[in-house]
Amino acid sequence: MIQLKAGQNIPLTGDVVRFSAKAEGALDVSALVVAENLKVFSEQDFIFYNQPTAAGVALAGEEVTITPAEVRGDAKAVLLVVSADPAVPARAQGLGTVTASLVENGTVAAEFTVTPSAGEAALICLEVYRRGLDWRLRAVGQGYSGGLGVLLTAHGVEVEDEPADPSAQTGSSAQAGTVPQPTATAQPGPGVHTMAGPMASEARSASASPMEVGHGLERLWMIFEDAARSAAALVSARDYAAKRLDHELSAAVSDPATRNTPAADAARRAAQQRNDELVAIAETNHRRDSEQLVRELADADLMLPPALATWDSPVWDKPITPSDGIRLGELYADDRGGLRVPYCVPVPLNRPLWIDTESSRAVAPVVAALLARLLTSTPGRRTVVDVIDLTGAFTAFTGLLAPVLNAPPITDHSGISARLEELARAAEMAQLAMSSGMGSAPSEHRVLIAADFPHGYQSSDAQRIGSLIVRGDLIGLSTVIIGSDESESDNATVAMLSQSCRHLPTMGQTPLFDPWTGSPWQLDLDMLPTEAAQLARYLRTH
Structure with a gap:
């Protein structure tokens, strides 16, 4: 049996595989059969207690069985999902530690253990996906703080949180009246696609260019x-x-x-x-x-x-086309030849980026590069940028951002709390709307650049940023923090915040490890040229 790590994948050879999961709290298991854009073809592709079968996929009790040869031929993958059982009182800490198992040829072939860090109530544990003519298994571990309803919506299932006639349903979950029920779903067209993998994020709706390369990310x-x-x-x-x-x-x-x-x-x-x-x-x-x-x-x-x-x-x-991710830089290893591989993550950022540095000014070209790519990633939606720049490190390019700035960059610590409170309140309102069944996909792409952290920030500011990590996806928020690594900080809130981010090292000899083999790689971060003409070319705000 293989103990999988997030992002790791293995080949499958069995004619039938079976998925199950266990956790500290009560779980419901379900599955989604998705197309290339990681969205369902129709509501029949959501397999749950009230709709237990689809071609090649069946739910029996707390186990999902997949017969790969019988899965519809145009399907890209089967996503294996767990969510909090609505018939059981909700746990404050969400699902807790979840251990997912996949049985192949009658024996447990792989296990994947994941502990959601932000109280998520729904989780994509594993993905059984096609690779050419073969099938493979990938450990995903993508959590959704908004619960199963948000997860389903992200993958093209329209849901209604309150059934019209709960008394007509059967089963404890149905009687609770809180399990999202699928409604008619539009057929997916070409869209912006996300990778269900180590850096997966929610699927987003936008028009894709026919020139897009089989889902770039x-x-x-x-x-x-x-x-x-x-x-x-x-x-x-x-x-x-x-x-x-x-x-x-x-x-x-x-x-x-x-x-x-x-x-x-x-x-x-x-x-x-x-x-x-x-x-x-x-x-x-x-x-x-x-x-x-x-x-x-x-x-x-x-x-x-x-x-x-x-x-x-x-x-x-050329005219900007939408993207499912952004490029952060290139990975290389001198002892393994001259190959340099792009290092990319989903967008909006499903996990905040933390640029490790003692000087915001020293990484200004890196921040400019990130902004250039974030601005061009979602041309179908308005991008709104908030910048906290206490040392004035980014003045060379913030003037070019005027059309997309929510307000002038914050250059004094007294203005930090109000700006973060505004974002936190927007996320809370979005969560309330989602919980009441009135939620919708974010209409904007919000970007927060928080430089010089944690100097000049109050403890409550760190807490607000922490809350945005949990709820920011509801307002389409991408967060970038710039400061020294605070993972060992004496301030528990700051340390937890640092540990929740994806750190980008700026010092040499700080390796990143790939999720498949655990091999070390060095990262050269992208830097935007500082010449005015180049800045204007890449920092597009229209």
């Missing part, structure tokens, strides 16, 4: 996965060759009587030759893989939306 993460596995194979081969060489050299000199003989010298030379051949084969294979991935990246760069493309791509001079 997922495409680039698949290339990253291929690069990670090729690199891990190279490292493994090198380690094996080194151990074998050490063993053979030791054997060649183990007998004192023959240690200094021509035969021992020949054995040592032969051992070294075998080592060199093994390493050469591994390096040739890795170089072949890398060259193929470089070609794929070059082809994709001509068609990706600007938010995911390189700065030199011609797409920056």
Whole structure:
């Protein structure tokens, strides 16, 4: 049995697989059959207690059974979901630790344990998805603080929270009258797609360009996965060759009587030759893989939306097309060749970014690059930006942002609380609307840039940012924090906030580890050129 980590995937070979889950609280299990855009084709693709079957997918008791060969041919994946049982009093801490299991060929093939950090009441645990002609399993762990209703809405299921006639339903969950019931769902057209993976976020509705590359974010993460596995194979081969060489050299000199003989010298030379051949084969294979991935990246760069493309791509001079993610920089490993792989995350940011630095001014080009990509990611929606810049580090480009600024950048600590309170209140109102059945998808993309954190911020400000981590998705919020890493702070609120973010190191020799092989990578963050003409080209506010 494999203990999966978030984002890790494995091949499936069984004719039938079965999903179940357990947690500290009572759970309901369900499933969604989704298309390439990670949305259902119709309401029949939501499998739950009141609609327990679809082609190739069935719910029986607390277990979902999938027969991959029978799943509809145009489906991309089956998302395996758990949510709080509405017939049981809600727990303040949400679902708590959830352990998801997948049985294949009669035995438990994989387990995935995840602890939602923000009291989420619904969770996509695993994803059974197509890769070419094969099926694979991926650990997802994407939580939804708004509960099952928000999760379903994000994947194209229209729900009504209050059934017209609860007494006509059966089962404890139905009697509670709080399980979202599917209503008619429009057929999905081309849309902005998200990757259900280590960095998955809610699906969003916007028009996609026909030039989009098979869902850009997922495409680039698949290339990253291929690069990670090729690199891990190279490292493994090198380690094996080194151990074998050490063993053979030791054997060649183990007998004192023959240690200094021509035969021992020949054995040592032969051992070294075998080592060199093994390493050469591994390096040739890795170089072949890398060259193929470089070609794929070059082809994709001509068609990706600007938010995911390189700065030199011609797409920056074309009409902006929407994106399901943004590019943060490039990952590389000097000991594994010259391949550089884009590092990308979903947008709106499903997890705040934290740029680790002692000086906001030093990372101003990084922040400008992030803003350029965030501004171009959702051209179908208005983007509204709030900037906290106590040291004036971003004055070189904030003037260009005037059309999208919610208000002038905050340059004095006295203005921080009111601005954060405004955002927190908007998120709370959105949550109330969602809970009452009046919620809707965010009409704007909100961006919060909180620089110089935590200096000049009150403890209540950190709490407000923490609440935005939980509810910010309801207002389409992307949050970027700039400051030194506070994960070990004596202030528990600040430490928890820091630990909840995705940290972007700005100092060399601070590795990031890929989710498939656990191999270390160095990150070169994107930086926007500081020339006025370049800033104007990339910081598009229309």
